[in-house]
Amino acid sequence: MAKSSDLLDQKSHFAFGRNWASYAKLVTDSQVEEAVSSLTRLAGGELTGKRFLDIGCGSGLHALAALRLGAREVVALDIDADSVATTRQLLQAHAAGEHWSVKEASVFSLQPDALGHFDVVYSWGVLHHTGDMYRALNVAASLVRPGGEFIFALYRRTKLCWVWKIEKRWYAGVGRTAQSWIRGAYIRLFSLMMRRDFKSYVANYGQIRGMDFYHDVHDWLGGWPYESISPQEVEQLMRQLGMREVRSFIHPRKELGLFGSGCDEFVYEKVVTP
Ligand SMILES: C[S@@+](CC[C@H](N)C(=O)[O-])C[C@H]1O[C@@H](n2cnc3c(N)ncnc32)[C@H](O)[C@@H]1O
Known part of the structure; x- marks a missing residue:
């Protein structure tokens, strides 16, 4: 496009x-x-x-x-x-x-x-x-x-909205392979932060408006503007x-x-x- x-x-x-x-x-x-x-x-x-x-x-x-x-x-x-x-x-x-x-x-x-x-x-x-x-x-x-x-x-x-602005603009412009690497890194860091709660968080994610964790991560990382x-x-x-x-x-x-x-x-x- x-x-x-x-x-x-x-x-x-x-x-x-x-x-x-x-x-x-x-x-x-x-x-x-x-x-x-x-x-x-x-x-x-x-x-x-x-x-x-x-x-x-x-x-x-x-x-x-x-x-x-x-x-x-x-x-x-x-x-x-x-x-x-x-x-x-x-x-x-x-x-x-x-x-x-x-x-x-x-x-x-x-x-x-x-x-x-x-x-x-x-x-x-x-x-x-x-x-x-x-x-x-x-x-x-x-x-x-x-x-x-x-x-x-x-x-x-x-406070970090300005950082996310830069990240999103970049993510939205790179190819699918690079996007999947970035997503992988984000999910890994997120899971480390959540520790044992991560699995149940992902499993129960549908309770948030019927959404899916992995699609929402892609939407969050790429949501530009x-x-x-x-x-x-x-x-x-x-x-x-x-x-x-x-x-x-x-x-x-x-x-x-x-x-x-x-x-x-x-x-x-x-x-x-x-
Ligand atoms: C994060 S999604 C939210 C989708 C949905 N409202 C939901 O809650 O699941 C944002 C949506 O807004 C649309 N969007 C962005 N700019 C828009 C505009 N100027 N007019 C109408 N839709 C727009 C995008 O194409 C995308 O489908």
């Missing part, structure tokens, strides 16, 4: 979609159940009758979870053609005949006039990978109807956008971010103005 220096252009991005296509082969009922329970926790219950937008749908697993939770319509989109194809396949396999659509689009091209407003806009682990996180947050929030919810997860800012944010900054920004916090899951983290920064999860409601 031709490279681009424009961070908003998918050609400059890590091949997220290829990783999701590989991950999707592992999806069974158990991953779907974990995705449903993770979305239930964030949404605070079912999504019955709601219009749901998934920005940066990746594998499509959480778009499927939204349908399982009763969403009336699900629109899933991603900038990466491989993510789009994978999501379409997953939804065709597990939710044929239900009310969903999948589009190849960047968050920056979305307009409420064309797409309408949504009861729930969901974007998990995406907006920090777009090349302009602040603008992406603005666009995503503009698609929430008054009284609707914006559910999103973003990488926590840590990369930005991060503190919970305080999220709160400030959301207030400016007319949003009020409903709930958040701010995970206890080490400030250094030696093995990664990890995502905090936020749920905001668009305040209804008289």
Whole structure:
């Protein structure tokens, strides 16, 4: 693929979609159940009758979870053609005949006039990978109807984010063999740090949103473009956008971010103005 220096252009991005296509082969009922329970926790219950937008749908697993939770319509989109194809396949396999659509689009091209407003806009682990996180947050929030919810997860800012930025840009640009060496080294160091807990951590990793440890390591090491944010900054920004916090899951983290920064999860409601 031709490279681009424009961070908003998918050609400059890590091949997220290829990783999701590989991950999707592992999806069974158990991953779907974990995705449903993770979305239930964030949404605070079912999504019955709601219009749901998934920005940066990746594998499509959480778009499927939204349908399982009763969403009336699900629109899933991603900038990466491989993510789009994978999501379409997953939804065709597990939710044929239900009310969903999948589009190849960047968050920056979305307009409420064309797409309408949504009861729930969901974007998990995406907006920090777009090349302009602040603008992406603005666009995503503009698609929430008054009284609707914006559910999103973003990488926590840590002291070593600048190191990870360099590493990710590099990893995303090297060949597959070099990537597998880097992954091997990271996993070895991680396992040394975890000691005896490593095996059970990997075995139980699916409980985290239905994900897979090895695919998530590849996504973490290569996830370029990369930005991060503190919970305080999220709160400030959301207030400016007319949003009020409903709930958040701010995970206890080490400030250094030696093995990664990890995502905090936020749920905001668009305040209804008289
Ligand atoms: C780390 S994955 C998260 C996937 C999914 N939301 C999940 O939680 O499993 C990030 C996804 O965001 C997509 N993405 C990156 N930039 C985007 C943009 N400008 N517009 C839409 N999607 C984008 C990537 O292609 C990738 O599929």
